[in-house]
Amino acid sequence: VSASAETGADLFAPPRGRRLARLRHLDLLGLVITAATVAGAMLWAFPLYWGLVTTFKPENEVVRPEVQLWPEHFTFQNYIHVLLETKIGIWYVNSLLTSAAVTVLVIVTAAGAGYAISQLNFQADGSSGG
């Protein structure tokens, strides 16, 4: 028990020597890579942000060609329209029923078959022995 606890502690211990060495001489390339990663994440998230912020814009602002990062007139009108004036409840129930049925059927069939296959004793040469 104690041996496994020790290896466990080793695994999760921070590599202190490495971190100190890194702190000593300023890691310029590392900074550039980090900055590039964060910039990439912002670029990746921008279409999502644009989609989200558009939902709070009134119709006339939505079709403006300028890059307008925040709505001039903030409105919940689009949400009110979708929630009250469409049949979104029925659509939601339809999606829910379909996904629930698929989830249950996939889990039942796959779990049973998966367990049965896992009980087979696969040999190294690829054949399954008793």
Added chain:
Amino acid sequence: MLKSKRTEILAASMLMAPFVVTYGVLFIYPTIKMAQLSLTNAPLIGPGKWVGFDNYFRLASDRLFSVAIWNTLYFVILSVIPSTLIGLLVALGVNRLKGWLQSVVLAAFFLPYVLPVSVVFRIWQWMCDKDFGIAQHVVQLFNNGERLSIFRTIPLFMPAVAIVTIWWLIGFNVLLFIAGLRNISSEIYEAAELDGAGRWTQFRRITWPLVWPVTVLVFTIQLILQLKIFDQVYLFASGGRIDTTIVMVQYILKQAFQMNKGGLAAAASMVLFVLIAALSVPQFQLLRARGDR
């Protein structure tokens, strides 16, 4: 002994039955039926006369079908290799980060993956709109200040759809690569650092070979997925010159549901099936074998 063997077999078949029955009824049987159908001149509904390999000969001489094959392969080249490489690059970048910053950055790359294709289509069509899309500011930089309808310009169509697809699906590749990178023990890197290996050498000699199996897996998954490309191309092309940007699944849809030619569509499906098997199986074996060296 014999009795326990018998109960074991009984238990195993009870566990396997739901899967085997579903798989047989919903996959094996329709596949055999489709292979039969491809040798007849059946319409979409109802039986047809046996025509041998006529449908396949007709496909071979159909110009639209070869357009569909080339468009599909072109799209595969545009999307599979970049999405594998970008996935690895992003995973390397994300894997260096720590704490909340890592969570936020990973979420930014993964979030598009949870969107349904219709939302992805809406967002990008909106951003690329010729009159009010904000992507036009970028387009104007490269097009002498002129606006351009990106998805109605034939040479730009496939690359643009490929970019949207990479944006949409990269999150899954990144997750697979991160799992692979975390499997590499940090002790190997510490030992390499003590031996004076720089960042590039560590990547070349440790990260790249050890993450190679994941690369092969991602590449194969992407290859199979993108050969079946349909949704994005169908949505972005609707209202345009569909026949110039047609892909294979779209061709099958057109023959079956618009031209009412069930037999021909079944033959085209068989060709797609063989194409996917012929490309993905040897590719997987070949690349995996290379990694074993």
